[in-house]
Amino acid sequence: MSSIIEVTMSDLKITPKSIYLKRRSFIRNSFFGISSLGFSKLAKFSSLVSESDKPTSYEAITSYNNFYEFGTSKSDPKKNASRLSTNPWSIEVSGLCRSPKTLDMDDIFKLNKIEERIYRLRCVEGWSMVIPWTGFSLRDFLLSFEPEESARYVKFETLYRPEEMIGQTSKILDWPYVEGLRLDEAMHPLSFLSTGIYGESLLNQNGAPLRLVIPWKYGFKSIKSIVKITFERDMPLTSWVKSNPREYGFYSNVNPEVNHPRWSQKTERRIGEWLRRKTLMYNGYGEEVKDLYKNMDLKKWF
Amino acid sequence: MVLDKKKCLFFCWIIIVFSFIYPFLNNFYLINPVESILHYSGQSSIRFLLLTLMITPLIKFLKQPFLIFARKMFGLTSFFYVLLHFLVYLFFEIESFGIYEDFQARPFIAYGFFAFFCLIPLAITSNNKSIKKMGVNNWKNLHQLIYPAFALSAFHYYLKSVSKEGPKLALTYLFFGLFLLFFRAFKLSFRSRIDD
Numbered sequence: 001m002s003s004i005i006e007v008t009m010s011d012l013k014i015t016p017k018s019i020y021l022k023r024r025s026f027i028r029n030s031f032f033g034i035s036s037l038g039f040s041k042l043a044k045f046s047s048l049v050s051e052s053d054k055p056t057s058y059e060a061i062t063s064y065n066n067f068y069e070f071g072t073s074k075s076d077p078k079k080n081a082s083r084l085s086t087n088p089w090s091i092e093v094s095g096l097c098r099s100p101k102t103l104d105m106d107d108i109f110k111l112n113k114i115e116e117r118i119y120r121l122r123c124v125e126g127w128s129m130v131i132p133w134t135g136f137s138l139r140d141f142l143l144s145f146e147p148e149e150s151a152r153y154v155k156f157e158t159l160y161r162p163e164e165m166i167g168q169t170s171k172i173l174d175w176p177y178v179e180g181l182r183l184d185e186a187m188h189p190l191s192f193l194s195t196g197i198y199g200e201s202l203l204n205q206n207g208a209p210l211r212l213v214i215p216w217k218y219g220f221k222s223i224k225s226i227v228k229i230t231f232e233r234d235m236p237l238t239s240w241v242k243s244n245p246r247e248y249g250f251y252s253n254v255n256p257e258v259n260h261p262r263w264s265q266k267t268e269r270r271i272g273e274w275l276r277r278k279t280l281m282y283n284g285y286g287e288e289v290k291d292l293y294k295n296m297d298l299k300k301w302f
Numbered sequence: 303m304v305l306d307k308k309k310c311l312f313f314c315w316i317i318i319v320f321s322f323i324y325p326f327l328n329n330f331y332l333i334n335p336v337e338s339i340l341h342y343s344g345q346s347s348i349r350f351l352l353l354t355l356m357i358t359p360l361i362k363f364l365k366q367p368f369l370i371f372a373r374k375m376f377g378l379t380s381f382f383y384v385l386l387h388f389l390v391y392l393f394f395e396i397e398s399f400g401i402y403e404d405f406q407a408r409p410f411i412a413y414g415f416f417a418f419f420c421l422i423p424l425a426i427t428s429n430n431k432s433i434k435k436m437g438v439n440n441w442k443n444l445h446q447l448i449y450p451a452f453a454l455s456a457f458h459y460y461l462k463s464v465s466k467e468g469p470k471l472a473l474t475y476l477f478f479g480l481f482l483l484f485f486r487a488f489k490l491s492f493r494s495r496i497d498d
Contacts, residue, residue, distance in 0.1 A: 059333075060333045063333060064333040064334065072466055072467060072468070073467070074331070074333075074334075075331060127334060127337070172468065243465075244465065247465075259406075259407040259408070260407075260408075261407075261408055261409065261410065261461070262408060262410065262461070262462055262465070263408075264395070264404070264407065264408070265407075266407075269334065269336065269337075269394075271333060271334060274335075274336065274394060275394065276394070276395070
């Protein structure tokens with residue numbers, strides 16, 4: 001296990017800010033926000049994305065969103081998210097840990113070293129993107145609160161503020177949005193907390209100021225605009241499991257073998273492409289994460 | 303305003319052409335064009351099917367038999383949209399596995415497919431020649447297929463919409479369709495009683 005972690009960590013190299021900014025402006029200034037030279041340069045910085053994983057345009061990443069707090073249509077979040085004020089912001093970390101704390105964003109930036117990670121994102125609706133995130137490892141962050149031995153799960157909650165999050169005035173989900181991970185999943189080196197995309201601070205529609213990124217799970221696990229993190233003994237009841245347990249499971253690992261009644265899970269459309277491509281087990285991160293699910297029936301624990 | 307055939311045709315064309323340009327006026331969503339085209343063509347097909355169903359009672363109510371042209375035009379427009387819907391699905395949605403596997407994984411697609419299937423003979427026999435060839439009664443009987451086609455499309459959309467945009471619109475379509483069906487059933491029985 002430790003060897004897997006080491007290999008993975010060395011693959012996720014930190015990009016120096018100056019090179020990063022140069023690359024970013026190159027990509028964003030080129031026609032359609034993309035260029036083949038920019039891609040191959042970017043791809044080198046993370047061996048976990050292949051040559052065929054070209055970063056999705058900033059325009060698409062910030063205009064095509066599922067964030068039901070701002071409406072259910074994918075154009076709604078961009079339209080409605082500007083009403084939300086993310087300053088001041090506080091994140092309460094509590095539960096089964098020895099040093100619970102409430103932090104603001106300044107604390108977060110002081111305590112954590114910001115790095116870049118390019119991850120594939122696969123939505124349960126059968127579309128995907130490649131996103132250059134900035135942020136920090138969830139593992140190091142969680143360890144700083146000294147979780148107790150009895151803690152087996154981590155629960156995350158999104159802000160509940162219906163005056164500013166217009167989608168919360170309709171009862172489409174039981175607000176606030178809740179997500180969760182098994183502690184060992186949260187401690188996996190791929191698990192990430194993000195504060196930015198393409199080197200820019202997160203926009204509200206992408207989950208500002210702090211969101212989770214779990215690249216081997218369907219996108220809805222990567223909870224946005226987090227205000228509360230709790231270490232728990234029992235499996236948290238997450239929003240989508242509560243709303244439709246037949247269609248959504250706690251784990252929600254990307255798995256082409258488990259069907260969904262409305263969206264194809266065998267194939268996906270990469271945003272910016274016309275034809276669908278095959279969806280990979282664990283979204284292509286199987287080598288890194290498969291040990292987490294050893295001896296588990298993935299059709300039962302979907 | 304006195305309605306005549308010319309005005310009626312003009313009015314129908316306005317509606318149809320408007321349905322073609324509407325998505326471009328209204329920020330047609332281009333980030334995932336396949337998804338947008340599928341959504342819009344599906345919606346338009348159901349709406350034109352409803353318009354088609356509304357014409358028959360209107361013909362009886364207004365006693366304007368030339369409205370039959372409007373029925374044909376709306377019916378064909380609905381078929382145009384469902385054909386587009388089907389072709390986009392065929393070329394861009396099913397890749398490495400077949401239609402049958404997709405039916406099993408996503409049953410709502412099967413309902414949509416059967417709806418499309420019901421509309422094919424109606425589109426083929428929508429011309430006057432076919433009416434003459436088949437005889438009015440046979441033709442009328444065949445064209446009752448529009449009811450199962452409508453029910454299947456609305457159910458197809460209902461299954462697709464439950465979690466995302468919510469089932470309200472799908473249920474509105476179903477309610478409208480049922481209303482028109484009841485209206486016709488009532489009319490028919492009313493008339494047959496008078497005939498007796």
